[in-house]
Amino acid sequence: MNGKIFIIEDEPSIIQLVQHNLEKEGFIVSSSLNGNEGLKELKKFEPNLLLLDWMLPDLSGIDICKNIRKDNSFKDLPIIMLTAKGEEEDKIKGLDSGVDDYLTKPFSFNELMARIKAVLRRSNPNTVSDNLEFEDLVLDRIEKRVFRDKKEIKLGPTEFRLLEFFLSNPKRVYSRDQILENVWPNNVNVESRTIDVHIRRLRQSVNIKDKKELIRTVRSSGYSLI
Amino acid sequence: MNGKIFIIEDEPSIIQLVQHNLEKEGFIVSSSLNGNEGLKELKKFEPNLLLLDWMLPDLSGIDICKNIRKDNSFKDLPIIMLTAKGEEEDKIKGLDSGVDDYLTKPFSFNELMARIKAVLRRSNPNTVSDNLEFEDLVLDRIEKRVFRDKKEIKLGPTEFRLLEFFLSNPKRVYSRDQILENVWPNNVNVESRTIDVHIRRLRQSVNIKDKKELIRTVRSSGYSLI
DNA sequence: TTAGTTTGTAACAATTCTGTAACATAATAA
DNA sequence: TTATTATGTTACAGAATTGTTACAAACTAA
Structure with a gap:
């Protein structure tokens, strides 16, 4: 906003x-x-x-x-x-x-x-746009679609929310706890390693050949867009 | 916490x-x-x-x-x-x-x-958004990045916390005990010589050719930025 | 229902980080 | 000077963290 x-x-x-x-x-x-x-x-x-x-x-x-x-x-x-x-x-x-x-x-x-x-x-x-953008990445919150470099990317629901969360504050490093709190429905208990797996899935969907990695791992802290 | x-x-x-x-x-x-x-x-x-x-x-x-x-x-x-x-x-x-x-x-x-x-x-x-700065050194706590002379420097988690601690009060000399208390997780026991090694690692990462040494050794007292 | 997705977890691999020991060098005191 | 103490440096094993894959359970749409 x-x-x-x-x-x-x-x-x-x-x-x-x-x-x-x-x-x-x-x-x-x-x-x-x-x-x-x-x-x-x-x-x-x-x-x-x-x-x-x-x-x-x-x-x-x-x-x-x-x-x-x-x-x-x-x-x-x-x-x-x-x-x-x-x-x-x-x-x-x-x-x-x-x-x-x-x-x-x-x-x-x-x-x-x-x-x-x-x-x-x-x-x-x-x-007030309902699109979140970061570099060549665009996330349309209304239509629930994501584009990289003008081409549409298919994401599962969790990957979508995950990316949406990262885009709310690009470059900021979020801890696994913060990610859990904001991306998963309240009072759902999932292992923090689960996040790593979803990060992996998101990376796989979002990465394009010849384009730089979008998600940064910050050891002992969490992840962020980059 | x-x-x-x-x-x-x-x-x-x-x-x-x-x-x-x-x-x-x-x-x-x-x-x-x-x-x-x-x-x-x-x-x-x-x-x-x-x-x-x-x-x-x-x-x-x-x-x-x-x-x-x-x-x-x-x-x-x-x-x-x-x-x-x-x-x-x-x-x-x-x-x-x-x-x-x-x-x-x-x-x-x-x-x-x-x-x-x-x-x-x-x-x-x-x-706490803010960046910690000291001369040409910038530490971004949100993005967890460190720059010297506008160029990014890669640090491990401990070196990052160490530098963050020094930057909280630049120029002040901290004893090894103080460093231990503030940089290492509570109730962890490490030898005080370990700090010397991390200081060494931090120095190696932070020092740039043609730039002055950033970390000062104060014999029998500890270390500080300078 | 059935076929296809999505999700969480476990298990293992790959990588990075850490602490310590051992030795080298520098500073101080006697 | 020499002895003593403090700090610098290096190498390395094993800890800790993260990446990756596979799979079964849960969920969806038709």
């Missing part, structure tokens, strides 16, 4: 929490505590999505919204509005003003994340 | 139990009985993980959480929240205060241990 997200929200604790978690998810995040300043910074930052608080000390969220929509280069910027509880009526207005979605505080991060993904996918398909 | 764990929890019996068991597992543990004092001590202690009680006499767990997340040097500190049953669980989760995991009292030590391991695995390699 990638993309740039801007937050305008006057409560620092919310900014901290959301920003922290979004960055952990791989987004580039910037923020502002008030409307006027936020508008300026936003235009410099050029985000792919805006999280906008409804109640701000200077401008209301709706004013910001209108302002943004006037600016030609941002008239398609997806906006998710954050509203405090009990601002029900205003929601409707909010939607009228060109907001893409709204979220009522307090919200869980998972909720927020789901909305962000949905909105980004809907309005900016390029920033 | 190693690392530093801090506990903020007002019930002494729980602290006793948890602390004792964690120390037996090889963790360095410190604790505090209340929020305000805990916050101060925590920042001095610089833990790798925090066990945080939800109900405290002075501050609530969530306040502490927010406070921690504001501090830049601790915004990635993994936190496991301890809650009593029925203690507004939903609220805690709903607010998503940046907590990494929850545990409902009463819990077994095994449960706790499992969560700790999972959280540490999940968040430590990520947050």
